[in-house]
Ligand SMILES: NC(=O)c1ccc[n+]([C@@H]2O[C@H](COP(=O)([O-])OP(=O)(O)OC[C@H]3O[C@@H](n4cnc5c(N)ncnc54)[C@H](O)[C@@H]3O)[C@@H](O)[C@H]2O)c1
Protein backbone atom coordinates (compact mmCIF):
# COMPACT_ATOMS: atom_id res chain seq x y z
CA UNK A 1 0.00 0.00 0.00
CA UNK A 2 1.25 3.49 -0.88
CA UNK A 3 2.41 5.67 2.04
CA UNK A 4 -0.49 8.00 2.77
CA UNK A 5 1.49 10.35 5.04
CA UNK A 6 1.70 14.00 4.09
CA UNK A 7 5.08 15.15 2.77
CA UNK A 8 4.65 18.90 3.25
CA UNK A 9 2.33 20.57 5.75
CA UNK A 10 1.54 24.29 5.49
CA UNK A 11 0.28 26.04 8.63
CA UNK A 12 -1.55 29.33 8.12
CA UNK A 13 -1.54 31.03 11.54
CA UNK A 14 1.38 30.34 13.87
CA UNK A 15 -0.19 31.07 17.27
CA UNK A 16 -0.92 28.62 20.08
CA UNK A 17 -2.48 25.91 17.90
CA UNK A 18 -0.38 26.41 14.75
CA UNK A 19 2.84 26.38 16.75
CA UNK A 20 1.71 23.35 18.78
CA UNK A 21 1.03 21.43 15.56
CA UNK A 22 4.47 22.46 14.26
CA UNK A 23 6.19 21.27 17.44
CA UNK A 24 4.19 18.02 17.52
CA UNK A 25 5.00 17.32 13.85
CA UNK A 26 8.71 17.91 14.50
CA UNK A 27 8.56 15.41 17.35
CA UNK A 28 6.36 12.68 15.89
CA UNK A 29 6.67 13.08 12.09
CA UNK A 30 10.22 14.44 11.72
CA UNK A 31 10.41 13.59 8.01
CA UNK A 32 7.51 15.97 7.23
CA UNK A 33 8.46 19.34 5.71
CA UNK A 34 6.81 22.28 7.47
CA UNK A 35 5.88 25.63 5.96
CA UNK A 36 4.18 28.50 7.76
CA UNK A 37 2.69 31.91 7.35
CA UNK A 38 1.08 34.38 9.76
CA UNK A 39 -0.58 37.69 8.92
CA UNK A 40 1.32 39.35 11.79
CA UNK A 41 4.94 40.24 10.80
CA UNK A 42 6.06 40.02 14.44
CA UNK A 43 4.75 36.43 14.63
CA UNK A 44 6.50 35.56 11.35
CA UNK A 45 9.76 37.00 12.70
CA UNK A 46 9.44 35.07 15.96
CA UNK A 47 8.56 31.83 14.14
CA UNK A 48 11.67 32.20 11.98
CA UNK A 49 13.83 33.05 15.01
CA UNK A 50 12.82 29.91 16.93
CA UNK A 51 12.84 27.69 13.82
CA UNK A 52 9.22 26.70 14.29
CA UNK A 53 8.89 25.58 10.65
CA UNK A 54 11.38 24.92 7.84
CA UNK A 55 10.28 28.00 5.90
CA UNK A 56 8.27 31.04 6.97
CA UNK A 57 6.58 32.57 3.91
CA UNK A 58 5.68 36.23 3.47
CA UNK A 59 2.30 35.33 1.98
CA UNK A 60 -0.25 32.58 2.52
CA UNK A 61 -0.12 31.80 -1.20
CA UNK A 62 3.63 31.15 -1.10
CA UNK A 63 3.28 29.03 2.06
CA UNK A 64 0.80 26.58 0.54
CA UNK A 65 2.52 26.04 -2.79
CA UNK A 66 3.52 22.37 -3.07
CA UNK A 67 1.96 21.45 0.30
CA UNK A 68 -0.19 18.31 0.36
CA UNK A 69 -1.82 19.33 3.67
CA UNK A 70 -2.85 22.91 4.48
CA UNK A 71 -4.20 23.70 7.96
CA UNK A 72 -5.77 27.07 8.74
CA UNK A 73 -4.98 27.90 12.38
CA UNK A 74 -6.49 31.39 12.56
CA UNK A 75 -9.46 32.75 14.56
CA UNK A 76 -12.74 31.47 13.06
CA UNK A 77 -13.68 34.98 11.93
CA UNK A 78 -10.46 35.13 9.87
CA UNK A 79 -10.88 31.73 8.14
CA UNK A 80 -12.56 33.19 5.03
CA UNK A 81 -9.82 35.78 4.43
CA UNK A 82 -7.04 33.28 5.14
CA UNK A 83 -8.53 30.71 2.75
CA UNK A 84 -9.14 33.32 0.02
CA UNK A 85 -5.46 34.27 0.20
CA UNK A 86 -4.51 30.72 -0.81
CA UNK A 87 -6.95 30.36 -3.74
CA UNK A 88 -5.06 29.65 -6.96
CA UNK A 89 -1.93 28.56 -5.07
CA UNK A 90 -2.99 25.13 -3.79
CA UNK A 91 -1.29 22.00 -5.09
CA UNK A 92 -3.60 19.61 -7.00
CA UNK A 93 -5.01 17.02 -4.60
CA UNK A 94 -4.00 18.93 -1.47
CA UNK A 95 -6.08 18.23 1.63
CA UNK A 96 -7.39 21.43 3.21
CA UNK A 97 -8.22 21.56 6.90
CA UNK A 98 -8.50 23.92 9.85
CA UNK A 99 -8.60 23.84 13.65
CA UNK A 100 -11.50 26.21 14.31
CA UNK A 101 -13.52 25.79 17.50
CA UNK A 102 -16.84 26.02 15.63
CA UNK A 103 -17.41 24.02 12.49
CA UNK A 104 -20.56 24.81 10.41
CA UNK A 105 -19.64 28.45 9.69
CA UNK A 106 -15.96 27.66 9.12
CA UNK A 107 -16.76 24.78 6.74
CA UNK A 108 -19.02 27.10 4.71
CA UNK A 109 -16.34 29.82 4.61
CA UNK A 110 -13.67 27.35 3.43
CA UNK A 111 -15.98 25.86 0.81
CA UNK A 112 -16.93 29.35 -0.47
CA UNK A 113 -13.28 30.41 -0.79
CA UNK A 114 -11.95 27.11 -2.17
CA UNK A 115 -14.89 25.64 -4.07
CA UNK A 116 -13.05 22.76 -5.79
CA UNK A 117 -10.73 21.75 -2.94
CA UNK A 118 -10.83 18.59 -0.83
CA UNK A 119 -11.82 20.03 2.55
CA UNK A 120 -11.82 18.11 5.83
CA UNK A 121 -12.58 20.53 8.69
CA UNK A 122 -11.18 19.56 12.10
CA UNK A 123 -11.21 20.69 15.72
CA UNK A 124 -8.56 19.52 18.17
CA UNK A 125 -10.37 19.82 21.50
CA UNK A 126 -7.26 20.92 23.36
CA UNK A 127 -5.95 24.32 24.25
CA UNK A 128 -5.02 26.78 26.94
CA UNK A 129 -5.78 30.40 27.76
CA UNK A 130 -2.49 31.49 26.15
CA UNK A 131 -1.81 32.71 22.61
CA UNK A 132 1.05 33.20 20.19
CA UNK A 133 3.96 31.16 18.84
CA UNK A 134 5.71 30.83 22.21
CA UNK A 135 2.62 29.44 23.93
CA UNK A 136 2.49 26.19 21.94
CA UNK A 137 3.85 22.83 23.06
CA UNK A 138 4.29 19.46 21.36
CA UNK A 139 2.19 17.39 23.77
CA UNK A 140 -0.92 19.59 23.61
CA UNK A 141 -2.92 17.09 21.58
CA UNK A 142 -1.77 13.93 23.32
CA UNK A 143 -4.75 11.93 24.58
CA UNK A 144 -7.18 14.67 23.53
CA UNK A 145 -10.01 14.43 21.02
CA UNK A 146 -9.71 15.77 17.49
CA UNK A 147 -13.13 15.95 15.81
CA UNK A 148 -13.30 15.82 12.00
CA UNK A 149 -16.46 17.14 10.33
CA UNK A 150 -16.25 16.31 6.60
CA UNK A 151 -19.31 17.13 4.54
CA UNK A 152 -21.15 14.23 2.92
CA UNK A 153 -19.39 12.89 -0.17
CA UNK A 154 -15.88 13.91 0.95
CA UNK A 155 -13.16 11.57 -0.34
CA UNK A 156 -12.84 8.92 2.43
CA UNK A 157 -9.13 8.61 1.59
CA UNK A 158 -8.59 12.28 2.55
CA UNK A 159 -10.50 11.78 5.81
CA UNK A 160 -8.40 8.70 6.59
CA UNK A 161 -5.13 10.55 5.86
CA UNK A 162 -6.07 13.48 8.09
CA UNK A 163 -7.22 11.09 10.79
CA UNK A 164 -3.84 9.31 10.65
CA UNK A 165 -2.07 12.69 10.86
CA UNK A 166 -3.88 13.67 14.08
CA UNK A 167 -3.40 10.17 15.52
CA UNK A 168 0.34 10.54 14.91
CA UNK A 169 0.22 13.76 16.95
CA UNK A 170 -1.31 11.74 19.81
CA UNK A 171 -4.96 12.71 19.40
CA UNK A 172 -8.00 10.45 19.52
CA UNK A 173 -9.99 11.07 16.35
CA UNK A 174 -13.77 11.14 16.01
CA UNK A 175 -15.82 11.98 12.91
CA UNK A 176 -19.14 13.79 13.26
CA UNK A 177 -21.56 16.10 11.54
CA UNK A 178 -20.63 19.81 11.80
CA UNK A 179 -24.01 20.87 13.23
CA UNK A 180 -23.81 18.16 15.90
CA UNK A 181 -20.26 19.23 16.76
CA UNK A 182 -21.42 22.81 17.22
CA UNK A 183 -24.23 21.79 19.57
CA UNK A 184 -22.01 19.52 21.67
CA UNK A 185 -19.21 22.09 21.92
CA UNK A 186 -21.69 24.86 22.76
CA UNK A 187 -22.44 22.87 25.94
CA UNK A 188 -18.99 21.53 26.80
CA UNK A 189 -16.77 24.46 25.82
CA UNK A 190 -18.53 27.61 24.65
CA UNK A 191 -21.04 28.00 27.50
CA UNK A 192 -18.39 27.35 30.20
CA UNK A 193 -16.27 30.12 28.69
CA UNK A 194 -19.25 32.48 28.62
CA UNK A 195 -19.94 31.71 32.27
CA UNK A 196 -16.29 32.30 33.21
CA UNK A 197 -16.18 35.62 31.35
CA UNK A 198 -19.42 36.66 33.09
CA UNK A 199 -18.47 35.62 36.60
CA UNK A 200 -15.07 37.32 36.52
CA UNK A 201 -16.61 40.47 35.04
CA UNK A 202 -19.39 40.46 37.65
CA UNK A 203 -16.95 39.93 40.52
CA UNK A 204 -14.79 42.84 39.48
CA UNK A 205 -17.90 45.03 39.00
CA UNK A 206 -19.36 44.41 42.45
CA UNK A 207 -18.58 47.64 44.22
CA UNK A 208 -18.26 46.14 47.69
CA UNK A 209 -15.59 43.71 46.49
CA UNK A 210 -12.51 45.57 45.39
CA UNK A 211 -10.34 44.29 42.60
CA UNK A 212 -7.59 43.72 45.18
CA UNK A 213 -9.81 41.30 47.05
CA UNK A 214 -10.74 39.50 43.84
CA UNK A 215 -7.05 38.80 43.28
CA UNK A 216 -6.26 38.11 46.93
CA UNK A 217 -9.03 35.56 47.51
CA UNK A 218 -8.96 33.89 44.12
CA UNK A 219 -7.03 30.84 45.34
CA UNK A 220 -10.14 28.64 45.34
CA UNK A 221 -12.74 27.81 42.69
CA UNK A 222 -12.74 31.38 41.40
CA UNK A 223 -9.13 30.98 40.29
CA UNK A 224 -10.16 28.34 37.73
CA UNK A 225 -12.69 30.79 36.32
CA UNK A 226 -10.05 33.53 36.04
CA UNK A 227 -7.83 31.20 33.99
CA UNK A 228 -10.61 30.50 31.52
CA UNK A 229 -11.63 34.19 31.48
CA UNK A 230 -8.06 35.06 30.43
CA UNK A 231 -8.62 33.26 27.11
CA UNK A 232 -8.00 35.03 23.81
CA UNK A 233 -10.64 37.79 23.30
CA UNK A 234 -10.48 37.71 19.47
CA UNK A 235 -10.81 33.94 19.34
CA UNK A 236 -13.80 33.86 21.70
CA UNK A 237 -15.60 36.84 20.18
CA UNK A 238 -15.44 34.97 16.86
CA UNK A 239 -16.60 31.65 18.34
CA UNK A 240 -19.72 33.16 19.94
CA UNK A 241 -20.65 35.02 16.76
CA UNK A 242 -20.03 32.01 14.56
CA UNK A 243 -21.84 29.45 16.77
CA UNK A 244 -24.63 31.89 17.65
CA UNK A 245 -27.62 29.53 17.27
CA UNK A 246 -26.29 26.63 19.35
CA UNK A 247 -24.86 28.95 22.03
CA UNK A 248 -28.16 30.84 22.38
CA UNK A 249 -30.13 27.58 22.66
CA UNK A 250 -27.76 26.27 25.32
CA UNK A 251 -27.78 29.57 27.17
CA UNK A 252 -31.58 29.57 27.25
CA UNK A 253 -31.60 26.14 28.86
CA UNK A 254 -28.85 27.16 31.31
CA UNK A 255 -30.72 30.32 32.33
CA UNK A 256 -33.84 28.26 33.09
CA UNK A 257 -31.84 25.85 35.25
CA UNK A 258 -30.19 28.78 37.04
CA UNK A 259 -33.61 30.22 37.86
CA UNK A 260 -34.64 26.86 39.34
CA UNK A 261 -31.60 26.96 41.63
CA UNK A 262 -32.35 30.56 42.56
CA UNK A 263 -35.86 29.50 43.56
CA UNK A 264 -34.56 26.49 45.51
CA UNK A 265 -32.29 28.76 47.56
CA UNK A 266 -35.07 31.29 48.17
CA UNK A 267 -37.48 28.49 49.22
CA UNK A 268 -34.92 26.77 51.51
CA UNK A 269 -35.30 23.72 49.25
CA UNK A 270 -32.16 21.89 50.37
CA UNK A 271 -33.25 18.63 48.73
CA UNK A 272 -33.18 20.12 45.22
CA UNK A 273 -29.73 21.59 45.84
CA UNK A 274 -28.36 18.39 47.37
CA UNK A 275 -29.72 16.17 44.60
CA UNK A 276 -28.22 18.33 41.85
CA UNK A 277 -24.83 18.58 43.57
CA UNK A 278 -24.79 14.79 44.09
CA UNK A 279 -25.52 14.23 40.40
CA UNK A 280 -22.82 16.66 39.25
CA UNK A 281 -20.25 15.16 41.63
CA UNK A 282 -20.87 11.74 40.04
CA UNK A 283 -20.41 13.26 36.57
CA UNK A 284 -17.05 14.77 37.57
CA UNK A 285 -15.88 11.47 39.06
CA UNK A 286 -16.92 9.66 35.89
CA UNK A 287 -14.79 12.05 33.81
CA UNK A 288 -11.77 11.47 36.05
CA UNK A 289 -12.26 7.68 35.94
CA UNK A 290 -12.31 7.83 32.14
CA UNK A 291 -8.92 9.55 32.33
CA UNK A 292 -10.13 12.73 30.62
CA UNK A 293 -9.03 15.23 33.24
CA UNK A 294 -6.28 16.72 31.13
CA UNK A 295 -7.65 20.25 30.90
CA UNK A 296 -5.11 21.61 33.36
CA UNK A 297 -3.03 24.37 31.78
CA UNK A 298 0.25 22.87 32.90
CA UNK A 299 -0.62 19.33 31.88
CA UNK A 300 1.37 19.29 28.67
CA UNK A 301 4.43 20.74 30.32
CA UNK A 302 4.10 18.27 33.18
CA UNK A 303 4.08 15.49 30.62
CA UNK A 304 7.16 16.92 28.93
CA UNK A 305 8.91 17.16 32.29
CA UNK A 306 8.23 13.46 32.89
CA UNK A 307 5.47 13.98 35.45
CA UNK A 308 3.18 11.02 36.19
CA UNK A 309 0.93 9.99 33.32
CA UNK A 310 -2.72 10.98 33.52
CA UNK A 311 -3.85 7.59 34.87
CA UNK A 312 -1.39 7.87 37.74
CA UNK A 313 -2.65 11.33 38.76
CA UNK A 314 -5.02 11.19 41.70
CA UNK A 315 -8.06 13.36 42.13
CA UNK A 316 -7.23 15.64 45.08
N1 LIG B 1 -6.69 28.38 22.00
C1 LIG B 1 -7.36 27.27 22.15
O1 LIG B 1 -7.56 26.81 23.26
C2 LIG B 1 -7.90 26.57 20.92
C3 LIG B 1 -8.13 25.19 20.97
C4 LIG B 1 -8.61 24.53 19.83
C5 LIG B 1 -8.87 25.25 18.68
N2 LIG B 1 -8.64 26.60 18.67
C6 LIG B 1 -8.90 27.33 17.42
O2 LIG B 1 -7.65 27.49 16.81
C7 LIG B 1 -7.61 28.69 16.04
C8 LIG B 1 -6.36 29.48 16.41
O3 LIG B 1 -6.38 29.78 17.79
P1 LIG B 1 -5.05 30.07 18.61
O4 LIG B 1 -5.37 29.80 20.03
O5 LIG B 1 -3.90 29.40 17.98
O6 LIG B 1 -4.93 31.66 18.40
P2 LIG B 1 -3.60 32.59 18.42
O7 LIG B 1 -4.10 33.98 18.61
O8 LIG B 1 -2.60 32.06 19.35
O9 LIG B 1 -3.07 32.44 16.92
C9 LIG B 1 -3.81 32.85 15.79
C10 LIG B 1 -2.84 33.42 14.77
O10 LIG B 1 -3.54 33.65 13.55
C11 LIG B 1 -2.95 34.80 12.93
N3 LIG B 1 -3.89 35.29 11.93
C12 LIG B 1 -5.04 35.98 12.09
N4 LIG B 1 -5.63 36.21 10.89
C13 LIG B 1 -4.82 35.66 9.95
C14 LIG B 1 -4.88 35.56 8.54
N5 LIG B 1 -5.92 36.05 7.82
N6 LIG B 1 -3.86 34.94 7.88
C15 LIG B 1 -2.82 34.42 8.57
N7 LIG B 1 -2.71 34.49 9.92
C16 LIG B 1 -3.71 35.09 10.60
C17 LIG B 1 -2.72 35.75 14.10
O11 LIG B 1 -1.77 36.74 13.75
C18 LIG B 1 -2.24 34.78 15.18
O12 LIG B 1 -0.83 34.70 15.23
C19 LIG B 1 -8.93 29.38 16.30
O13 LIG B 1 -9.80 29.15 15.23
C20 LIG B 1 -9.46 28.72 17.55
O14 LIG B 1 -10.87 28.74 17.61
C21 LIG B 1 -8.13 27.26 19.73
Ligand SMILES: O=C(O)C(=O)C[C@]1(C(=O)O)C=C[C@@H](O)C=C1
Pocket residue numbers: 100101124125126127128129188189190228295296
Ligand atom coordinates in the same frame (compact mmCIF):
# COMPACT_ATOMS: atom_id res chain seq x y z
O1 LIG C 1 -8.35 24.41 28.67
C1 LIG C 1 -8.61 25.44 28.05
O2 LIG C 1 -8.01 26.47 28.22
C2 LIG C 1 -9.66 25.41 27.03
O3 LIG C 1 -10.58 26.13 27.18
C3 LIG C 1 -9.53 24.57 25.86
C4 LIG C 1 -10.75 24.46 24.96
C5 LIG C 1 -11.92 23.85 25.75
O4 LIG C 1 -12.93 24.52 25.96
O5 LIG C 1 -11.80 22.70 26.14
C6 LIG C 1 -11.14 25.76 24.39
C7 LIG C 1 -11.49 25.92 23.11
C8 LIG C 1 -11.07 24.99 22.08
O6 LIG C 1 -11.87 25.00 20.99
C9 LIG C 1 -10.75 23.69 22.61
C10 LIG C 1 -10.38 23.52 23.89
